[in-house]
Amino acid sequence: MLFRRMTERQRLKLAIVWRGAPGTRIAQVPETSRLHPVALALQERSFDVEPVIYSEADSPFVRDRLSKCAGILVWVDPLTDGKDRRDLDAILCDLSSQGIWVGSHPDIIRKMGTKEVLYRTRDVGWGSDTALYESFAKFGHEFPGRLMTSGTRVLKRQRGNGGQGVWKVTLRSPNQVIVQEATHRDGTMAQTTLSEFMASCAPYFANNGIVIDQAFQPRIVEGMVRSYMCGGGLVGFARQYPKGYAEGEPERDTFGLPAAKTMYSASEAQFARLRENLERVWIPGMCKVLAIEEKDLPALWDADFLFGPKMPSGEDTFVLCEINASCITPFPPQAPEKVAERAAQMIAR
Numbered sequence: 001m002l003f004r005r006m007t008e009r010q011r012l013k014l015a016i017v018w019r020g021a022p023g024t025r026i027a028q029v030p031e032t033s034r035l036h037p038v039a040l041a042l043q044e045r046s047f048d049v050e051p052v053i054y055s056e057a058d059s060p061f062v063r064d065r066l067s068k069c070a071g072i073l074v075w076v077d078p079l080t081d082g083k084d085r086r087d088l089d090a091i092l093c094d095l096s097s098q099g100i101w102v103g104s105h106p107d108i109i110r111k112m113g114t115k116e117v118l119y120r121t122r123d124v125g126w127g128s129d130t131a132l133y134e135s136f137a138k139f140g141h142e143f144p145g146r147l148m149t150s151g152t153r154v155l156k157r158q159r160g161n162g163g164q165g166v167w168k169v170t171l172r173s174p175n176q177v178i179v180q181e182a183t184h185r186d187g188t189m190a191q192t193t194l195s196e197f198m199a200s201c202a203p204y205f206a207n208n209g210i211v212i213d214q215a216f217q218p219r220i221v222e223g224m225v226r227s228y229m230c231g232g233g234l235v236g237f238a239r240q241y242p243k244g245y246a247e248g249e250p251e252r253d254t255f256g257l258p259a260a261k262t263m264y265s266a267s268e269a270q271f272a273r274l275r276e277n278l279e280r281v282w283i284p285g286m287c288k289v290l291a292i293e294e295k296d297l298p299a300l301w302d303a304d305f306l307f308g309p310k311m312p313s314g315e316d317t318f319v320l321c322e323i324n325a326s327c328i329t330p331f332p333p334q335a336p337e338k339v340a341e342r343a344a345q346m347i348a349r
Contacts, residue, residue: 012070013050014042014343017062017088018327019076020053027051034329035075041336045344047071056087063091070347071101073299073339075327078113078159085326101346103299103339104325111290113301113325115156115212124285125277126320128308129215136205140198143213147171147194152216157204161327165204168216169197217319219307224321225271226261227303228332230342232283232294236332237264237271263332274305274318295346299339301325 016035029039029051039049052065054076066072072092078085089106096102104113111117119132131146133139147153147169157165163182170178172191179197180189204211223241227234238261266275287294302324308317 012047012347013068014047014071014073014347015050015052015066015069016042017052017054017066017072017074017076019080019083020055022055022057024053024055026053034331037333037336038073038339041340042343044337045340047340047343054088056083059087059091062088063095066091066095066100067098069100071103071343073103073343075329077161077327079161079164084159101343103343104301105296105298108292108296108298109325111292112286112323113298114158115160115322116158116210117286117290117323118156118212118214118320121286121289121320124282124289126282126303126305126318128217128319131213133205133211133213134208136202139201139205139211143198144194146213147177148174150215154214154216155201156212156214156322157201158210158212161324167197167201217306217308219309222307224307225274225305225318227271227274227278227305228328228335229278229283229297229301229303230299230335230338231297232279232287233338234266234275234279235335235338236266237268237274238262238330238332239264261330263330265332265334273315277318278303298325299342299346300328300331300335302328302331 016029016039018035029036029049039051042049047070050065050069052062054062072095074088074092076085076088085106089109092102092106096105116132118127119130121127122130129150131142133142143153143155148171152168152170155167155169160166166182168180168182171194172178175194176191177194177197178189178191180187201211221242223239226238226240228236228238240261264271283297286292287297304321304324305318306321308319311317
């Protein structure tokens with residue numbers, strides 16, 4: 001009986017899902033893929049890896065493939081070329097209700113992986129001056145006053161990736177603003193009227209959408225720190241500098257960050273205080289506010305931090321910029337093993 005259970009355990013399938021062209025079928029994760037190390041780590045844990053290429057056109061096929069797996073790990077952005085994840089999320093929720101483990105459950109992503117988390121967790125220790133607009137009318141009533149007081153604000157639509165719907169707005173006169181979207185990594189800016197810009201944000205409120213309004217962090221010219229998490233545990237950091245910063249010439253109007261990432265282990269000394277805050281205070285605080293149990297945190301997610309004002313001692317403070325839980329690449333070399341370990345633990349429950 002013991003041998004039979006071990007054999008069954010070794011044959012458990014775990015799917016790795018990513019978006020691709022309709023009709024694409026593959027037998028294994030390509031060696032050139034960023035997800036190949038994850039596949040290897042899962043195989044080391046005696047999983048049979050099932051690569052699944054997702055597209056809306058293949059929805060029935062994808063559902064059938066995933067239904068035969070014990071667990072599912074997903075790398076699909078919330079927005080890609082005008083497509084969202086609604087169809088895929090419905091599949092994942094249905095399969096999860098049948099007992100299949102989903103490494104990043106859509107319900108959890110909705111709680112922590114959208115911009116709303118910046119408002120709801122603003123008081124756990126990583127927050128800043130943050131407002132939430134749940135309607136276009138409230139946006140029109142409140143945003144001009146906040147912009148007038150601050151001079152510069154950052155607006156973020158509820159869901160997106162790659163800087164989509166993230167705007168730096170700087171007031172130049174009572175009805176003239178300079179706007180810069182984070183998708184433009186070359187510092188492209190445009191001048192328009194405040195009323196015209198606000199009207200262009202109206203689609204963000206469709207289908208119960210919201211907009212988050214944050215204070216601008218001037219130290220963005222120094223880049224950001226990405227903290228990679230597996231469940232509630234840190235697995236590594238990435239330090240990302242804006243173009244030219246390493247040579248002492250940061251872009252003056254940096255907003256998007258076009259530079260490559262430098263990976264660090266979780267024990268990196270320069271981020272020791274950040275790690276302590278994350279693991280002991282901020283993540284437990286987030287879980288309490290959002291009613292999330294540690295076991296339900298995604299198998300791989302990250303929290304991006306900008307540098308806040310320095311403390312009198314000269315020590316850095318950090319301000320949460322966003323949380324990503326849908327499609328985390330690249331990731332530190334330590335991450336695949338941790339993800340595979342968590343998958344084994346969760347599926348064994």
